[in-house]
Amino acid sequence: MNHVVDAYLATWNAAPAEREQLLAEHFSPDVTYTDPLAQVAGHAGLHALVDGVHAQFPGFVFTPVGAPDGHHDRIRFQxxxxxxxxxxxxxxxxxxVLDDAGRIRDVHGFLDRVPA
Structure with missing residues (x-):
């Protein structure tokens, strides 16, 4: 579980060239991502979403909060x-949600605290 979460957060923190490599390695080509503010599909959609977050929060980094939990092909983490x-x-x-190869296939995101 920790490996998946580490790869996920590294992807969100990566510069564009490194991010493309991380997406190819750790995310299914048909990955879907849904949170209260966005819904995208595929590596290109997720790549563009991450670019938008970097533009909105320059210099910020994603870090794990607490320990991940999971069962079957699902992992939850803060x-x-x-x-x-x-x-x-x-x-x-x-x-x-992981695919049969252990790559991230679906992401269901929730925002617990956001700035005003």
Whole structure:
């Protein structure tokens, strides 16, 4: 579980070229992502979404909050987004569903705390 969460957060933190490699390695080509603010599909859709988050929160990083939990092909975990080493400005909770190869196929995101 930790490996999947680490790869997921690394993808959200990566620069575009590295992100493409991480998407190819850890995400199914037909990945779907849904949260209260976005719904995208495929590597290109997720790549564009991450670019948008980087533009909205320059210099912020995603970090794990607490320990992941999972069963079968599902993993849930909480994450924070904020300046490195500081209290996260945003806290969210994601559930990922893995495909048969162990790659992330679906992401269901929830936002627990967002700035005003």
């Amino acid at each position: 994450w924070g987004l904020g300046p490195e080493g500081a209290e996260p400005a945003v806290i969210g909770f994601d559930v990922v």
